[in-house]
Amino acid sequence: MPEAGLPHHQITQSQNHSSSMIRITDEAKEMFTSTQIAPKSIKLDAGNGNLGVQWADGHLSAFPYQYLRDRCPCATCAGKAPAPHVPSSPFPMFGVSKLKPVRAELVGRYALQVFWSDGHSSGIYAFDHLRELCPCADCAAQQREIESQTEK
Ligand SMILES: [Zn+2]
Ligand SMILES: [Zn+2]
Numbered sequence: 001m002p003e004a005g006l007p008h009h010q011i012t013q014s015q016n017h018s019s020s021m022i023r024i025t026d027e028a029k030e031m032f033t034s035t036q037i038a039p040k041s042i043k044l045d046a047g048n049g050n051l052g053v054q055w056a057d058g059h060l061s062a063f064p065y066q067y068l069r070d071r072c073p074c075a076t077c078a079g080k081a082p083a084p085h086v087p088s089s090p091f092p093m094f095g096v097s098k099l100k101p102v103r104a105e106l107v108g109r110y111a112l113q114v115f116w117s118d119g120h121s122s123g124i125y126a127f128d129h130l131r132e133l134c135p136c137a138d139c140a141a142q143q144r145e146i147e148s149q150t151e152k
Contacts, residue, residue, distance in 0.1 A: 022104060037128045042112065044101050051101060051114075053130065061134040065100045069116060071133055072123035 022042040038056045046052025050062040072078070101114045107124050115121040125133075132143060 022106065037131045038109075039112075039127060039130075042104060044104055049100070051104075053134075055131065059131075059134070059139075061131070061136060061139070063130075063133065063135065067135060068101075068114070068125075068133070069099055069120075069123075072114075072120070073125060073129065074120075074122040077120075077123060 021044070040054045040056050042054075043052040046062055048062075049065050051065065051068060053061040053063070055061065069077075098117075100117050102117050103115045105113045105115075107113045111124045111126045112130065113121065113124045116123075131139070134140075
């Protein structure tokens with residue numbers, strides 16, 4: 001029974017959905033070489049209400065829309081911390097379809113700006129921050145480790 005972690009192979013299977021996909025051009029890739037963490041491709045609709053990011057180092061991230069929005073880094077959203085308890089839904093992966101990114105744009109060479117279906121668009125996700133937000137088991141474990149080290 002698949003749960004919160006979307007198997008990565010599902011993302012690669014939907015590569016035909018080019019309309020909602022941002023391809024990082026070779027030119028842009030060169031710009032990215034100065035940053036350690038850069039996406040190779042970004043898919044707004046990677047399936048199951050996820051935004052998919054394939055990173056230059058081969059890592060794949062699937063961000064549930066609501067998860068991403070809850071962590072919107074803009075001044076307005078950052079003011080109100082995400083609710084510590086996400087209301088439990090019997091179908092957490094399928095009950096988040098209301099709010100979704102309608103498009104996304106690269107901001108310079110370091111960030112992704114997401115335009116949400118409710119008109120909100122001031123959230124600019126720096127790639128290194130986005131990578132930190134990766135909800136996959138590996139990254140989550142890594143984040144927990146970092147957090148436990150910084151907590152006093
Ligand atoms: Zn925001
Ligand atoms: Zn990850």
